Amino acid sequence: MSEKNRDGKRAARERLAVEREKQKAAEKRRRTLIVGGAVVGVLALATVVGVLAANAGKSGKSGATGPATVPSGATGKDALAIPVGKDSAKSALTVWEDFRCPACKAFETVYSPTIHQLADAGQLRVEYHLVTLIDGNLGGSGSLRAANAAACAQDAGKFREYHDVLYRNQPSETKDSYADNAKLIDLAGKVGGLDTPAFQKCVNDGTHDSWVAKSNAAFQSGGFSGTPTVLLDGKNIYTDRTMTPAKLKQMVEAANKS
Template identity: 65%
Template structure:
């Protein structure tokens, strides 16, 4: 090739270069399309997660709001007024509701909250034996009230049911009304006992309790401050929860794997009474 002249690319070479360029552009377009599809998929997943998170958040708030709403309709009592113990109350500051004869050789102390599910389970299992031993004069029972579920879940059911039970004690009907409350205990998150109407309705199941005096005592919250003071004593005692059950001062549930059964309780009490 002479000087000053440029070499020309062959037609075959030009076709090859052109095809490579087209393939490169096509590959680039394919990659771009693929990346766009991947981005769309990521965006779709992200939007779905946002929606799910929002739904979960709303449901969570709804659940919380539901509990709050359920526990916001109770009849609130004044627990800052004078402390009025129920009739026959005993012990320090008269915070004990005694059942049974003072001459009984054995004493069972029971700390309970009327909204406490574990307390209802305890009563279902043990109350027939406890009532039998108390009626025989072999066991004295000291009922003491706590209101920890009101504190944990909100509402006034623990205080109001405790006040109503104290009103039943005034009428000489504590044991029967106490048992009716536990047999009709609502779900822990349901503050049904916060409503005077429900407590008065249940009183109709106890012969002779449905009276004007009982109604006034319940609605006025006559013993609400007393119930509150009893709960203060429960906290001061540093007990771990309800029910706390002591037989002659010994916690019969200290060993959760081997608690004292109703049969064992009966045997110990009957032996002590001999």
């Protein structure tokens, strides 16, 4: 088999993997519509197919008040981005995510191995922005609580590892399990060296709640339509139906060669 054919088949398999993850998320939404009734169904549908800004405005009612305590090492405008990777990387990936969002989990499941590989190779810098849209649309506080815990993990230098743990253990979209700080602290045990008294205090005190609320407000005012929003050097690649991990890798490598 030629190298061209092998690459073509590999790209096809990756596209199928992406579609399968999207179909799984769609099936979860369909079950929510059936079980939850008309009101919950409409909210759930809005959450994943767009998370419209009008609905997202409800997420401001998080109870987060006071000055924003910025996580260690946060960068960008108003220090609202958590960076992963080297500053010298020629490509930048901006990711807006909600830890309760099933579409975000689908994206991370398919793309995170490639993103980590490129970041570790010094070719890609990733900037994560945390938002709380699901809290606003379905109620609860799991998006806020999980985002605060992730910011606490950033203080401990363990953001990427904890970020991945949160997505691997993500509860059903309609179950607000991440509203429980004890659950978030328990999951920290899956990351070596993270479950410390300092981390526990940060989570229980909601140290970064106001910072998370400020990040969510920036998302709302940014004109974005939903989560995840994924921008490669400013271009929205999540809406590109031809995008695959292999294509992302090719684009980043090309940028680093230029």
